[in-house]
Amino acid sequence: xxxxxxxxxxxxxxxxxxxxxxxxxxxxxxxxxxxxxxxxxxxxxxxxxxxxxxxxxxxxxxxxxxxxxxxxxxxxxxxxxxxxxxxxxxxxxxxxxxxxxxxxxxxxxxxxxxxxxxxxxxxxxxxxxxxxxxxxxxxxxxxxxxxxxxxxxxxxxxxxxxxxxxxxxxxxxxxxxxxxxxxxxxxxxxxxxxxxxxxxxxxxxxxxxxxxxxxxxxxxxxxxxxxxxxxxxxxxxxxxxxxxxxxxx
Ligand code: PGA
Numbered sequence: 001x002x003x004x005x006x007x008x009x010x011x012x013x014x015x016x017x018x019x020x021x022x023x024x025x026x027x028x029x030x031x032x033x034x035x036x037x038x039x040x041x042x043x044x045x046x047x048x049x050x051x052x053x054x055x056x057x058x059x060x061x062x063x064x065x066x067x068x069x070x071x072x073x074x075x076x077x078x079x080x081x082x083x084x085x086x087x088x089x090x091x092x093x094x095x096x097x098x099x100x101x102x103x104x105x106x107x108x109x110x111x112x113x114x115x116x117x118x119x120x121x122x123x124x125x126x127x128x129x130x131x132x133x134x135x136x137x138x139x140x141x142x143x144x145x146x147x148x149x150x151x152x153x154x155x156x157x158x159x160x161x162x163x164x165x166x167x168x169x170x171x172x173x174x175x176x177x178x179x180x181x182x183x184x185x186x187x188x189x190x191x192x193x194x195x196x197x198x199x200x201x202x203x204x205x206x207x208x209x210x211x212x213x214x215x216x217x218x219x220x221x222x223x224x225x226x227x228x229x230x231x232x233x234x235x236x237x238x239x240x241x242x243x244x245x246x247x248x249x
Contacts, residue, residue, distance in 0.1 A: 005227035007039040008234030019046045025051035029241035047086035062089030064132045070111035080118035105148035130167035162229040168209025184224035213242035
């Protein structure tokens with residue numbers, strides 16, 4: 001049985017004060033949650049303070065991105081070595097990185113390898129655009145993202161997959177639980193083909209794209225949906241806590 005995993009993706013949001021207020025409110029709201037893993041991924045500028053604010057709690061911290069070199073003349077980039085001082089997780093391959101910053105499957109693959117080399121856990125995002133879905137090539141695209149993103153890896157125990165259909169991100173249009181389940185089961189089958197049955201069974205596959213307090217429960221009821229990667233609804237402590245506590249709803 002895979003343990004539920006609910007992750008926040010703050011994207012480019014929150015100042016230091018806003019983050020501190022969130023942390024103080026959120027840690028109280030979820031302090032009794034012991035049957036679900038909780039992760040909050042924040043901008044680099046907030047990693048240090050979030051580490052202090054959330055010390056000793058049941059909340060893990062992640063970064064939003066990482067570069068694939070350790071150090072050097074890469075103005076503005078942040079390495080896995082630097083992130084490691086503050087966080088255990090990193091998001092790699094988010095569709096917004098792919099769309100606005102030209103991240104290819106090859107770049108995503110390099111980032112994943114570098115993060116793992118430095119013992120960061122990875123939330124690896126994949127998902128099709130509306131155009132690709134309408135063309136009927138969703139599985140082809142997502143399959144290619146998985147194969148190329150994980151290429152050269154032998155072990156995926158430190159990787160969590162986040163399936164996020166691009167057309168459902170920030171649009172209020174959630175994939176139906178059935179649509180999501182179909183893709184999650186496709187991804188799990190592919191993981192089995194690439195890494196074996198045991199790895200496929202153990203890997204958690206999160207759904208992302210307009211997850212809200214009112215729809216999380218029906219998504220989580222599906223066999224291959226093991227959690228959520230939550231954008232907009234994770235910015236408010238109360239609404240994100242309701243998603244984390246989906247079992248009680
Ligand atoms: P959303 O974002 O919940 O605002 O749709 C999800 C994501 O991009 O990870």
